[in-house]
Each structure stands twice: as C-alpha cells, then as structure tokens.
Amino acid sequence: MKxxxxxxxxxxxxxxxxxLANLLECPVIDIDSVIVEEQGMSIADYFAAHGExxxxxxESEMLKSFHYPETCVVATGGGLPCYFDNMDWMNAHGITxxxxxxxxxxxxxxxxxxxxxxxxxxxxxxLLTFIVDKLEERNQYYRKAKLSINSFDLDAKMLLDGIxxxxxx
Numbered sequence: 412m413k414x415x416x417x418x419x420x421x422x423x424x425x426x427x428x429x430x431l432a433n434l435l436e437c438p439v440i441d442i443d444s445v446i447v448e449e450q451g452m453s454i455a456d457y458f459a460a461h462g463e464x465x466x467x468x469x470e471s472e473m474l475k476s477f478h479y480p481e482t483c484v485v486a487t488g489g490g491l492p493c494y495f496d497n498m499d500w501m502n503a504h505g506i507t508x509x510x511x512x513x514x515x516x517x518x519x520x521x522x523x524x525x526x527x528x529x530x531x532x533x534x535x536x537x538l539l540t541f542i543v544d545k546l547e548e549r550n551q552y553y554r555k556a557k558l559s560i561n562s563f564d565l566d567a568k569m570l571l572d573g574i575x576x577x578x579x580x
Contacts (some may be wrong), residue, residue, distance in 0.1 A: 413505030420489035422510040423562050428486035437482040456529040467494045475484040480481035493552040509553045510562035521558040
C-alpha cells in the first residue's frame, strides 16, 4: 500500500509520514527531500534560480517517475496536488490522505518562514491572509483525497486507524 500525504505547508506531512512509516515498518519518501538531494540545492534556492513553474514541473516529474516500494508513505509538497494531474495520479496509485488544518492552526506552526519561498518576510497577519487565500484556492485539490483528517494534535496510530477503516470501507 502506498500512502500519499497531502496538505498545506506546516500541517505535518513530513513528520506524520515518518511516524506512519515507523508504525508500518516501511520506507518513507519525502518528495521535497528527494528533489533537494537530486538537484543539490534547497527548494528555496531552486525557486530562486529557476522559478515556481520550473519547480512545479520538476516536482510532478519526480512524483510520477520515482520507483516506489510496494508499501511506503510519501510526504508531498504543499502545492504538489494542485498542479497538472498530480492528485488524480496519486489517487490512482495509492491512498491519499489530506492532513487538514485551519488557517490559524497553520499560522501557529509556521515559525521558520525564511526556509519557505512563498512565506519569506511575512508577519503573522500577512501569513494568515495568505493561508486563507491559498486554502480557498487549494482545497478543491486537497479535497480529492480519499481521506481527510484534521491533523492538529493527530497521532500516527489514529491516522493509521483512519486509513485502515477507509481501506476496508
């Protein structure tokens, strides 16, 4: 079983992917980390050097060309489901889980903004407005996930139970 975690930046995709993979005793694949390793530069540096549209193409190629193990947990970038046919591709190749959070919950978790190209230089008020707007834009993609679950204070065991119930039902 391949599990793809989707959601806005800061919702816990990378952390929950590691925890879930640990419970399932399977590999975790973090698409952003794979890109950083393959490109030899941070996502922020790639954005600066090549622009967002080049990054989105690279991200989509990486998603679709990676050789996934039979069972694995995949952490995606926050924007990945919103471009090309990425969300449909993930739904066709595994179980997609939207780790949902409210805009204020996300603001409370996004402290190190300088590492995130879209958030550089924003104060909390600007960030809240940005997140509200982006969620409105992105939720149409995120909500295509097979399972949506509020990830604020979510533990990996609860997440796995929700995935298993969805698989059985």
